[in-house]
Amino acid sequence: MSESLLDTNVLVLNRFFMAVRVIDVRRAFTLLCRDCAEVIEMEEGAPFQSYDFESWCELSELTAMDKQPGEEYVRTVRLELRVPRILRLTRFEKMPSQTVRFNRKNLFARDENTCQYCGKRSSSAQLSMDHVIPRAQGGRTSWENIVCCCLRCNGRKGGRTPKEAQMKLLRQPAKPRVNPLMEQSIEDPRYTSWRTFLPTGNKN
Numbered sequence: 001m002s003e004s005l006l007d008t009n010v011l012v013l014n015r016f017f018m019a020v021r022v023i024d025v026r027r028a029f030t031l032l033c034r035d036c037a038e039v040i041e042m043e044e045g046a047p048f049q050s051y052d053f054e055s056w057c058e059l060s061e062l063t064a065m066d067k068q069p070g071e072e073y074v075r076t077v078r079l080e081l082r083v084p085r086i087l088r089l090t091r092f093e094k095m096p097s098q099t100v101r102f103n104r105k106n107l108f109a110r111d112e113n114t115c116q117y118c119g120k121r122s123s124s125a126q127l128s129m130d131h132v133i134p135r136a137q138g139g140r141t142s143w144e145n146i147v148c149c150c151l152r153c154n155g156r157k158g159g160r161t162p163k164e165a166q167m168k169l170l171r172q173p174a175k176p177r178v179n180p181l182m183e184q185s186i187e188d189p190r191y192t193s194w195r196t197f198l199p200t201g202n203k204n
């Protein structure tokens with residue numbers, strides 16, 4: 001079982017088919033087998049289908065015999081389970097959170113893994129989180145004061161403000177209105193099925 005596949009993303013809809021958050025595949029399977037969610041499966045040119053855990057297992061068994069491009073599977077003891085890309089919550093209803101959680105993954109997604117000083121795009125391992133105004137000068141740890149920064153620029157900037165270090169931000173950091181992970185669907189073919197459910201025109 002591929003570790004990285006379990007870490008990829010699944011879009012979660014509330015009962016009204018509104019996109020509310022993004023979770024990893026591991027968590028998606030947990031929700032699914034606890035009967036808290038159903039899989040929404042999009043097939044080209046057809047209305048979408050929904051599956052509970054049992055019927056998703058059946059479907060997986062069936063389609064695993066004749067895998068199509070774009071389908072991904074994780075191997076369990078009993079069967080090859082197809083990786084869902086959209087879940088809809090069925091049982092409990094948490095209010096859709098309006099606030100995007102501040103964490104490394106979301107921050108890097110907001111900045112598109114691009115250093116906000118030199119504009120170089122890198123893998124997450126090659127990037128760090130930079131306080132624009134250093135904490136020592138009263139800078140807060142917030143969406144508005146943290147940017148994605150390559151290791152080289154981070155070293156160059158040190159504990160200084162951009163002005164002191166004579167470095168310029170590509171853009172003023174702001175709190176995203178929509179979970180930036182949801183916007184991955186624009187680029188990653190894995191998440192194209194999300195588009196139907198995402199609000200449009202949120203890209204800053």
Ligand SMILES: [Zn+2]
Binds near residue numbers: 115118120150152153
């Ligand atoms: Zn840089």
